[in-house]
Amino acid sequence: MKALVYNGPHLKSVEERPKPTLEQPSDAIIKITKTTICGTDLHILKGDVATCKPGTILGHEGIGIVDSIGVGVTSFKVGEKVIISCISACARCDNCRKGMYSHCLNGGWILGNTINGTQAEFVRIPYADTSLYHIPEHVDEEALVMLSDILPTGFECGVLNGKVQVGATVAIIGAGPIGLAALLTAQFYSPSKIIMVDLDDNRLKISEKFGATTTINSSRNDATKLIMSLTGGLGVDTAIEAVGIPATFKLCADIVAAGGTIANIGVHGCKVDLHLEKLWSQNITIKTRLVDTISIPMLLKTVLAKRINPKLLITHHFKLSQIIEAYDTFGSASKTKALKVIIEA
Numbered sequence: 001m002k003a004l005v006y007n008g009p010h011l012k013s014v015e016e017r018p019k020p021t022l023e024q025p026s027d028a029i030i031k032i033t034k035t036t037i038c039g040t041d042l043h044i045l046k047g048d049v050a051t052c053k054p055g056t057i058l059g060h061e062g063i064g065i066v067d068s069i070g071v072g073v074t075s076f077k078v079g080e081k082v083i084i085s086c087i088s089a090c091a092r093c094d095n096c097r098k099g100m101y102s103h104c105l106n107g108g109w110i111l112g113n114t115i116n117g118t119q120a121e122f123v124r125i126p127y128a129d130t131s132l133y134h135i136p137e138h139v140d141e142e143a144l145v146m147l148s149d150i151l152p153t154g155f156e157c158g159v160l161n162g163k164v165q166v167g168a169t170v171a172i173i174g175a176g177p178i179g180l181a182a183l184l185t186a187q188f189y190s191p192s193k194i195i196m197v198d199l200d201d202n203r204l205k206i207s208e209k210f211g212a213t214t215t216i217n218s219s220r221n222d223a224t225k226l227i228m229s230l231t232g233g234l235g236v237d238t239a240i241e242a243v244g245i246p247a248t249f250k251l252c253a254d255i256v257a258a259g260g261t262i263a264n265i266g267v268h269g270c271k272v273d274l275h276l277e278k279l280w281s282q283n284i285t286i287k288t289r290l291v292d293t294i295s296i297p298m299l300l301k302t303v304l305a306k307r308i309n310p311k312l313l314i315t316h317h318f319k320l321s322q323i324i325e326a327y328d329t330f331g332s333a334s335k336t337k338a339l340k341v342i343i344e345a
């Protein structure tokens, strides 16, 4: 089968690989129909993710068809259509029993990291019963690729952790796919203001279409000053960090209201300062999270009910044979205006 293989920092290639086989009774082999590329794949390619070894097939998102199942799999049958969670969860270990699938002691984020991933014609999914989700008949399947990672991440790490509430004020720093997923799902709670901050005018324009009440280009404006004035000098109830650099975490700390919450989504690769000398008295909460994907069933219902349309995040389409081109397009998003690219296997 064809697969996109990580060959060490800055090296990737499309290679012919053997079709995966069942290794454990709880495994399923999935024939991939659609997959996508995540910012995290770009982090791996930069050499930022030490756990991902050269020779690994990348990808942790996608939908497909069950090709074979281990004897222990009871919830899925060959031929059924499924959503693949980016998190593989045994559902039995102490962390899974707390609902913290991302820290599953036997799995977690392993797909396209420590085991071969979804950017291939077939993938082996461990703990299939609790790492796959059924796709109902007659739905727009393409939109469901966004349920593997992007939507649950924006919702769980941003909106739930940020305690977004009716009538409250929210600022989301970073209008990439994750920030936009937080923007879409924050609206479940009808906040009175959702302010989006980014450096890219195109992404801010998209944010307006997605329901932002105000957008701020922080390369041209003093975002702190503007947000403080938009909130009557109070700051925002929820500040969501969806970039992953010290400057954007600092912005969240500068704009969070007394009693408010900072929800950090961004993956930070270097030291970030926490100014407790200013924040100690502010009654704030700071939350961090690796996505658990426990919200996939609930988000699937909201997509099916047309409460949100994650298809809006999809900007480009490629065949698996064009995946290098897809990486180039996704990797130069400011030029290509790419958000999520769909790759058809």
Ligand SMILES: NC(=O)c1ccc[n+]([C@@H]2O[C@H](COP(=O)([O-])OP(=O)(O)OC[C@H]3O[C@@H](n4cnc5c(N)ncnc54)[C@H](O)[C@@H]3O)[C@@H](O)[C@H]2O)c1
Pocket: 038, 039, 040, 153, 157, 173, 174, 175, 176, 177, 178, 179, 197, 198, 199, 200, 203, 218, 242, 243, 244, 245, 247, 248, 264, 265, 266, 267, 268, 289, 290, 291
């Ligand atoms: N916690 C988790 O489980 C989890 C899961 C998936 C992704 N992530 C992380 O979430 C973050 C966002 O992911 P993404 O795919 O949307 O990334 P992305 O790179 O596509 O988007 C980041 C956005 O931030 C903007 N930006 C960069 N510097 C900025 C600045 N100084 N001020 C304002 N905006 C700025 C960029 O223009 C871009 O639009 C990444 O750090 C990613 O690794 C976390």
Ligand SMILES: [Zn+2]
Pocket: 038, 039, 040, 041, 060, 086, 149
């Ligand atoms: Zn991802």
Ligand SMILES: [Zn+2]
Pocket: 089, 090, 091, 092, 093, 094, 095, 096, 097, 103, 104, 105, 106, 107
């Ligand atoms: Zn577990």
